[in-house]
Amino acid sequence: MGLASRTVRLGFARGRFPEGTHICQIFSEEPEREEALTAFLLAGLLDGDRAACFSEKLDPAALAVTLGRHGLDPEALAAEGRLALAGTREVYFQDGRFDPDRMLQRLDLAYEDAAEAGRHFRVIGEMSPEVCGVPGGDRLMEYECRVSLLIQEKPVTAVCQYGAAGFDGATLMDVLRVHPMMVVRGEVVHNPFYLPPADYLAR
Numbered sequence: 001m002g003l004a005s006r007t008v009r010l011g012f013a014r015g016r017f018p019e020g021t022h023i024c025q026i027f028s029e030e031p032e033r034e035e036a037l038t039a040f041l042l043a044g045l046l047d048g049d050r051a052a053c054f055s056e057k058l059d060p061a062a063l064a065v066t067l068g069r070h071g072l073d074p075e076a077l078a079a080e081g082r083l084a085l086a087g088t089r090e091v092y093f094q095d096g097r098f099d100p101d102r103m104l105q106r107l108d109l110a111y112e113d114a115a116e117a118g119r120h121f122r123v124i125g126e127m128s129p130e131v132c133g134v135p136g137g138d139r140l141m142e143y144e145c146r147v148s149l150l151i152q153e154k155p156v157t158a159v160c161q162y163g164a165a166g167f168d169g170a171t172l173m174d175v176l177r178v179h180p181m182m183v184v185r186g187e188v189v190h191n192p193f194y195l196p197p198a199d200y201l202a203r
Helices: 030-046 060-069 074-079 088-092 100-116 129-133 137-153 169-177 197-201
Strands: 007-009 016-018 022-027 050-054 083-086 121-127 157-163 181-184 187-190
Touching (some): 007 030, 022 137, 030 050, 074 083
Parallel strands (some): 050 083
16 A cells, blocks of 8 residues: 655655665764754654654653654654554564564555554664674665665665764775765765665666
């Protein structure tokens, strides 16, 4: 089941973007990550979306304060299925491994459930450097490519956060190659390093 396409507010950048935009944010400082995460969730919830966040560093109390200022109750939103919060390890490394197929199925089902309820779906997740050391972690870039393919049919708006201090330069360069959009100084721009999924996977 699908919904009519639209543009969305990201909250942390000016303007509106096509639903189904796949964005990477390589951050250097924690406040940068936290501000983008909170603003992204808030914008979506105010606009009626379903929203999910996968992060070990989310402060639920701080998020509740921010949402409360806008008349939103996180507990009520969670009960309604409109807000899902989970840790990075819980979601990405279930059973101690990284499984792109499982993750893509999760996104697919979340999109379909939201569409069934007449809502759009957005997700923001922070990838932990632990991925480099778990079984299946070598499939991370394959996963990111397949997210870009998935959202052509199921337009999930997705922001992938990577800490610059946690990954080596080669990995971060690959992160850029698999995301069509990137965050630069608080603005979302087309990524000049991006390779279409078929081109990247064929390398």
